[in-house]
Amino acid sequence: MVQDRPDPASLSSPAVSSIGVVGGGQLALMLAQEAPGLGLQLHLQAASASDPAVALASSVVLGDADDAEATAALARRCQVITFENEWVPLEALQGLRQAGVRFLPDLDALAALMSKRAQRELLQKLALPTPRWFPLEQVLAPPPAPQEALESPQAGVFIPPGALGADSPRRPELPRGFQYPLMAKSSRGGYDGKGTLPIADQQALEELLASVDPAGWLLEERVAFEMELALVAARDQHGNVVCYPLVQTHQQQQVCDWVLFPAPVSHAVEAFARNIAASVLTALDYVGLLAIEFFFGPAGLQVNELAPRTHNSGHYTIEACACSQFGQQLRLAALLPMGSPEPLVPGALMVNLLGRDGTQERDEADCQALAALPGAHLHWYGKSESSPGRKLGHLTLLLESSGNAALQQEAQAKLQEVRSIWPLP
Known part of the structure; x- marks a missing residue:
């Protein structure tokens, strides 16, 4: 049985009453759903008036997440700004921070997490476990020329350092200790599988190098x-x-x-x-x-x-x-x-409802069936467009079993029920 939550009336008055959110998608939607219970007003910077969170916002500034002018307008309506995702123009926002705008998280902390490369460097600095990796451009770095290669005994001709292969392409080489297969990842952006690519062999590596800027990618062990x-x-x-x-x-x-x-x-x-x-x-x-x-x-x-x-x-x-x-x-x-x-509760299973082929009427009927499942809580995001694999909503099913084995069995049975109504795309 679900225990009761604290009565909102028992909450202390917030020191901040108006919060700005850069983003208007499903994460902002769920923030907006929580805000009234905490006595908070939520103001949005949304890319479109049809974004999921817009209908619940106290006010909306239209602008993409990287629109610093829109963020400046948002700052005039609220006491603190937080983010739906991390893809924001940090340098452009520094002026707002210097003018006294409070950001959560702070822009300096956010900067250390903005790229996968920065994250890997932070984790290495803290000696925390992470897959071994290297920057993609490292495969293009010429190896140090051994001294014996700088002089040709056969011809007696001295070859200046740096001249070997200067005008001819060189096959990319993996750093010592790495071997295929590898995983290529875009350092910036990328989510839900976007910005990642398996690299099975030398040919795949060369194809990647021909299609991307190496400075923006890293390779890590599988x-x-x-x-x-x-x-x-x-x-x-x-x-x-x-x-x-x-x-x-x-x-x-x-x-x-x-x-x-x-x-x-x-x-x-x-x-x-x-x-x-x-x-x-x-x-x-x-x-x-x-x-x-x-x-x-x-x-x-x-x-x-x-x-x-x-x-x-x-x-x-x-x-x-x-x-x-x-x-x-x-x-x-x-x-x-x-x-x-x-x-x-003892446990819970959350299932993402991913876009699939079908009609809006079918989605509505299936949502009703999902919501009727025992222990189910449906969250539909109200997105204006659907495509295969896009997150349209999620379903949380509360579990009652105790012990890992029993919980996993209960979760598997509930997952099969969900899949019988809403199959994977």
């Missing part, structure tokens, strides 16, 4: 993992850190299909994941919400990616935890005490 995990953590302005439960995530064609709480791992693994989160948050003096994606397998726990915001893997917290990830982000922005991340 990880033999048993499962993927995720954790959402939060840190307040006093340095306090709280973590939501570690969850298992399952990908379908590199898009998250479902999330299971709790993850079927040992307490030691979960404790290590929490320690990693606390290390990153503390090192960056980070205030806000941070999601961490992990690989788990023979090499142990390895950090895959960091996301400085609410996260798809944390949607289950809306029904399953005392304070959802969205309520937590708003609390941090409003300088309210952090809410409890403790679970209210």
Whole structure:
């Protein structure tokens, strides 16, 4: 049975009453749904008047996330600005910060997480486990010329350093210790499988080099993992850190299909994941919400990616935890005490509802059937367009079993029920 949440009337008055959000998609929508219960007004910077969160906003500034002028207009309507995603023009926003605009997370902390390369460098600096990697341009760097190659004994001709191969193309070479297969990742942007590409052999590497700017990509070893995990953590302005439960995530064609709480791992693994989160948050003096994606397998726990915001893997917290990830982000922005991340139920399964071929009428009928499932909570994002694989909504099903084995059996049975109504695209 779900425990009761705290009465909103018992909440202390927020020091901040108006919050701006850059973005108007489903993450902003779920922030907007939480805001009234905390006595907060939410103002949006949205790319389109048809974006999912617009209807619930106190006011809207139309502009893409990288439109700094729109963000300046948003700043005049609110006391603090937070973000739906991290793809914002940091340099252009520095002027607003210097003028006194408060951002959550702070722009300096955000800068350290803006690119996958910056994330990898941070994790290495903190000695935290992550797949081995190297910048893509490194495969093009000429190897140091050995001294014996600079002089030709056969002809007795001296060849100046740097002249060998200066005008002829050289096959890219992997750094010592790396071998195929590898995974190529765009350093900036990329989500739901976009911006990633498996590199199986030399030909695939050369094709990648011919199609992208090497400076914007990195290569990392392919990880033999048993499962993927995720954790959402939060840190307040006093340095306090709280973590939501570690969850298992399952990908379908590199898009998250479902999330299971709790993850079927040992307490030691979960404790290590929490320690990693606390290390990153503390090192960056980070205030806000941070999601961490992990690989788990023979090499142990390895950090895959960091996301400085609410996260798809944390949607289950809306029904399953005392304070959802969205309520937590708003609390941090409003300088309210952090809410409890403790679970209210033994477990939960969150299933993403991905776009598929079909009509709007079919979607509506299937949504009604999904909402009628026992323990189900439907979240439909109201997007104006659908395409195969696009996240249109999600369904959270609360679980009642105790013990990992029983919970996994219950989750698998519920997943089959969902798939009988809403199959994968």
